[in-house]
Amino acid sequence: MATVRSAETERTTERDRESAVQPVEKERWLGAQPIGLLFITPYVLFLAAIFVYPLIVQFFISFKDYFFAAPGATVDRPWVGFQNYVDVIQDPTFQRSLFNVFEFMIINVPATVFLSLVLAYALNSKMRGLSFFRGAYYAPYVTASVAIVTVWLFMFGETGLVNTVLGSLAPDPSWLINRYWAMPMIAVFVTWKQLGFFILLYLAALQNVPKERYEAADVDGASTVQKFWSVTVPGVRPATTLVIILATITGMNLFTEPYLLTNGGGPNGASVTPVFYMYQKGVEQGQAGYAAAIGMILLVITLGIALVQRRVLERD
Amino acid sequence: MSKPTTIPPKAKPTEQQKLTVEPAPRNRLRVLILSIGAIMFIFPFYYMVIGSLQKEADKSFSGVFPHPDNMTVTNYQEINEAIDAPRSLLNSTVFTIGVLLCTVLFGILAGYALAVMHFRGRTTVLSAVLLVLVVPFQLLQIPLYVLIVRAYGLGDTYLGMIIPFAINSTAVFIFRQFFLQLPRELFEAAHIDGASELKTMLRVAIPLARPAILNAVLLTFIGPWNEFLWPFLVTKQQDMQPFAVALANYMNNVAGRATNPDGANMAGGVLLAIPPVVLFLIFQKRFTSTNIGSGVKG
Numbered sequence: 001m002a003t004v005r006s007a008e009t010e011r012t013t014e015r016d017r018e019s020a021v022q023p024v025e026k027e028r029w030l031g032a033q034p035i036g037l038l039f040i041t042p043y044v045l046f047l048a049a050i051f052v053y054p055l056i057v058q059f060f061i062s063f064k065d066y067f068f069a070a071p072g073a074t075v076d077r078p079w080v081g082f083q084n085y086v087d088v089i090q091d092p093t094f095q096r097s098l099f100n101v102f103e104f105m106i107i108n109v110p111a112t113v114f115l116s117l118v119l120a121y122a123l124n125s126k127m128r129g130l131s132f133f134r135g136a137y138y139a140p141y142v143t144a145s146v147a148i149v150t151v152w153l154f155m156f157g158e159t160g161l162v163n164t165v166l167g168s169l170a171p172d173p174s175w176l177i178n179r180y181w182a183m184p185m186i187a188v189f190v191t192w193k194q195l196g197f198f199i200l201l202y203l204a205a206l207q208n209v210p211k212e213r214y215e216a217a218d219v220d221g222a223s224t225v226q227k228f229w230s231v232t233v234p235g236v237r238p239a240t241t242l243v244i245i246l247a248t249i250t251g252m253n254l255f256t257e258p259y260l261l262t263n264g265g266g267p268n269g270a271s272v273t274p275v276f277y278m279y280q281k282g283v284e285q286g287q288a289g290y291a292a293a294i295g296m297i298l299l300v301i302t303l304g305i306a307l308v309q310r311r312v313l314e315r316d
Numbered sequence: 317m318s319k320p321t322t323i324p325p326k327a328k329p330t331e332q333q334k335l336t337v338e339p340a341p342r343n344r345l346r347v348l349i350l351s352i353g354a355i356m357f358i359f360p361f362y363y364m365v366i367g368s369l370q371k372e373a374d375k376s377f378s379g380v381f382p383h384p385d386n387m388t389v390t391n392y393q394e395i396n397e398a399i400d401a402p403r404s405l406l407n408s409t410v411f412t413i414g415v416l417l418c419t420v421l422f423g424i425l426a427g428y429a430l431a432v433m434h435f436r437g438r439t440t441v442l443s444a445v446l447l448v449l450v451v452p453f454q455l456l457q458i459p460l461y462v463l464i465v466r467a468y469g470l471g472d473t474y475l476g477m478i479i480p481f482a483i484n485s486t487a488v489f490i491f492r493q494f495f496l497q498l499p500r501e502l503f504e505a506a507h508i509d510g511a512s513e514l515k516t517m518l519r520v521a522i523p524l525a526r527p528a529i530l531n532a533v534l535l536t537f538i539g540p541w542n543e544f545l546w547p548f549l550v551t552k553q554q555d556m557q558p559f560a561v562a563l564a565n566y567m568n569n570v571a572g573r574a575t576n577p578d579g580a581n582m583a584g585g586v587l588l589a590i591p592p593v594v595l596f597l598i599f600q601k602r603f604t605s606t607n608i609g610s611g612v613k614g
Contacts (some may be wrong), residue, residue, distance in 0.1 A: 031434045033433040033435055035435075035514075036434065036435035036513075037429075039428060039433065039440075040425070042480060043423075043425065044444075046422065054459035055456060057462060058458060119350070125346065132354070133602070135596070140591040142596045143361075144588050145542065146542070146563055147584075150567065150578075150584065151361075153581060154373070154581070164375060192357070249450065249452060259564075265526040291458045302452065303450070305450075
């Protein structure tokens with residue numbers, strides 16, 4: 001990634017500068033400040049304990065018929081090779097969950113990019129009440145999903161406010177228990193909830209769009225909307241890439257919202273997500289090997305997305 | 317909050333100077349868009365408060381406005397009795413503070429080392445930080461559950477809740493970016509005066525890093541306070557559950573028996589929402605785009 005490259009160059013230049021001060025230490029095998037190793041040790045140890053080791057464990061149990069037994073009991077957990085992976089890929093519920101996430105992203109990603117950019121653009125000025133508006137947009141982002149779900153259930157229930165307002169236009173069955181509406185509702189909820197964070201990202205990116213380009217567009221007599229499309233949108237393209245990738249990764253991790261808003265999987269598994277399915281298989285039904293295989297497949301997909309991110313970011 | 321004098325944190329001057337990127341303000345369209353948006357963002361919060369105070373759930377259109385004769389605090393009493401609010405709020409607090417302490421302590425140490433020190437393996441660790449940023453914790457929930465709950469027996473303990481969140485690569489990144497901005501001469505001067513690395517960090521770098529620390533604290537606070545999945549997996553006993561988990565379980569299993577289930581749920585929602593919302597209202601000016609941006613953009 002771009003950062004790694006810049007770190008490399010920065011290290012050599014810093015070293016050169018430093019060599020004027022401490023010429024002898026440059027030669028040390030552990031580096032100029034070996035004490036840095038001590039500073040970094042807690043991070044590395046925790047990384048090993050809660051990331052690397054679990055990853056290895058997940059890899060191994062995904063090849064086993066691994067299930068939870070009563071505490072203390074010794075049980076046989078035989079190797080089954082790729083059986084878990086074959087089963088997962090052929091599992092209709094798992095396929096359904098991937099499809100659901102895809103449906104989620106189709107709605108969530110474009111809506112997130114569009115709305116957060118427009119709102120950040122509107123917020124990017126000196127005006128009265130600016131801090132009120134900012135506060136309003138960050139509020140859902142800082143609030144727990146669990147808290148907000150309570151009022152969404154109230155609003156979108158069978159006899160809720162939304163259906164009262166819609167009258168005969170209300171869907172039947174109601175939104176969250178309707179198999180066509182369950183997943184789009186989750187997408188709307190998450191878009192709304194996370195928008196504040198993406199507005200922040202875009203606000204940062206907007207500071208980097210050169211003022212001259214707006215002035216040039218003014219000279220050409222461009223309207224506000226034209227300036228938005230021809231100056232702002234290209235100017236924040238790297239941020240857009242980031243927003244797309246982050247929103248996609250959010251989609252891969254959905255758990256809380258389908259679990260609480262649509263009571264688990266929703267009608268006929270209409271809102272089962274991969275992470276929810278992993279929880280259901282692994283923790284509720286105790287088939288940890290099977291769930292671990294789901295986890296590994298999702299990891300591969302997520303890393304694939306990250307690779308795309310790397311490609312796209314390096315192209316810029 | 318002390319005002320940083322010597323080193324201007326990136327946020328303040330840029331916010332002030334560059335906000336007017338577009339010279340000619342078309343303020344009417346702007347205000348219209350922002351107002352429509354703000355209503356959609358704030359209304360659910362308003363409605364949650366109103367709904368939590370209703371004696372009987374009023375889902376009709378007039379229920380949007382408070383009616384004095386339909387107002388009560390029994391929903392709060394109901395939720396308080398059902399999930400022992402002080403106890404679960406205490407659990408949330410312990411969980412959150414534990415995570416915050418670890419995040420700040422390990423984050424500063426690692427961020428400082430990665431920014432200003434040279435040692436073998438530095439680039440490797442830096443790449444690892446970047447890798448961890450893209451792999452979400454949720455995808456490792458099964459092995460973490462196997463290890464922490466089954467193998468180490470840390471289910472229903474604060475330690476078990478905190479451990480997976482003890483290091484936060486985003487925070488490491490924010491701190492690294494901040495320390496990189498500090499002029500090298502500061503550190504060199506400290507070294508010439510004979511200060512050790514630890515002393516330089518404690519006496520020179522950390523006092524300057526206060527704005528970055530506050531930012532990392534604010535950002536990290538909402539993580540564990542709002543976290544649902546992991547504490548939900550780890551805690552089975554109700555007296556160990558953080559508020560978010562206790563409320564979710566109440567919604568799914570118990571609420572039906574209450575006289576006004578929606579009202580009780582929303583009363584819980586209000587209680588859960590208050591701490592982070594209040595914190596952000598207080599520190600809103602400090603919670604700026606640039607810091608997050610630099611954290612993520614690298």
